[in-house]
Amino acid sequence: MNKTLPPISPVIPLIIGMIAISFSPILVRYSDAPAAIQSMYRMLFTVLLMLPFGNKHIRMIRTITRRDWLLLSLAGFFLALHFLLWMESLSYTSIASSTIILALEPVFVMVGAYMVFKDRANKIAILGLVIALAGAFCVGFGDIGLSQTAFTGDVLSFLGTLAVAINMLIAKRILSRIPSYLYSLIVFTITFACFAVYNLALGTSLTNYPSTEWLFFLLLAIVPTVFGHMIFNWLLQYVKPTTISMSVLAEPVGASILGMIIFREMITDFQLVGGVFIMIGLLLYLKSEQRAQIRISDSKLSS
Structure with a gap:
């Protein structure tokens, strides 16, 4: 885990990110465009919004190694897979069911973080995870699997959750070498390219959509992506990936x-x-993470 202390308390950006991602299923449900089209323009508009602020970081692209380019490509692919599967799940099942299954992400990330980073969680953190997942099961208990259509949506959301957990573990590995802004810009661009190829291969119309749809595409870029995913990517420089994943447990409540x-x-x-x-x-x-940050700060001051 990166021992660098964040410039502000992680709680503030975490809250902003949690509120922002809660609007994602609402905007997806409002749109009548295919999930792959929504995702493609969500990524395109996000990249366009980011470009004016990246002159300093964009110059660093030439320093990225081939190995890191491979990791960035994998991160973009798994993010695209997450968006495609999870956004498509909202066409089959309820917002509560889809977001509840998405709340299983910390389980995948905690296991992956232990396997990849030897990142051990303390007893309070594990207790919090168990309680939160028990709540996640309770929220979706009355809705998950009631019909074949709902079951299809549940499976899509589950696979999408696995994909975003892999994306987050890749991000944690590479963000120790690449600034979060540059990481987000490159990965979002690769994700956009994945969707562009996918839509062209299927022969899906790229432009034949009413003005209201374009508004939803833009809002998907601004609200859950810029104020959600980008903030989480930035926080990965300072906190454990499981901490970020735990924050998505608030999404089912807000959504x-x-x-x-x-x-x-x-x-x-x-x-x-x-x-x-x-x-x-x-x-x-979060309380257990805050205590860990305080211990790190104290050890730095005493050294």
Whole structure:
């Protein structure tokens, strides 16, 4: 794990990121465009928004090694796979079910972080993870697997969750050598290229969409991507990948509330109780991380 201390408390950007990603399923559901088209323009507009702010970092592209280019390409591919599978799942199952399955990401990341980085979690962190996942199961209990269509959406969301966990582990490995801005710019560009090839191969129309759809594409770039994924990429320089993954456990709560308000998808008692468990687990985990950061800071001061 990178021992560098962040310039501000990680809690603030984590909260901003959690709120931002909660709007992702809402915007996806509003759009009538295919998931691959939504994803492609989401990435394209994100890259265009980033370019004016990257003169200093873009010059560093020439210093990237072949090995790192391979890792960046894999990260872009798995991010594209995540967007394709998870966004498509929203066409088959409810917002609550899709985002609840997405909350399983910390399980994959914790196992992967231990295997790749020998990153051990303390007892409080593990307890928080267990409580949060119990809440995640509770939230989706009344909805997951009720029909063949819902089951198809559940499987797509599960596979998409596995893909984003792999993407995050790759990001953690490479962000020790490449600035988060440059990492995001390159990976988002590769993800856009993956979707462009995919859509062209399927013969999907690239431009025949009404103005409202283009607005949704832009909002997907600004809200959950710039204020969500980019903030999380930046935080990976300072905190464990499981910490970032734990933050997505708040997405089912925010997304379910928004789904209730906008789409009249009423929250059940199971989802309400589960949401409370999710927040308790998240707070326990973040508290353990904060203590770890304090210990690092104290050791630096005493050395």
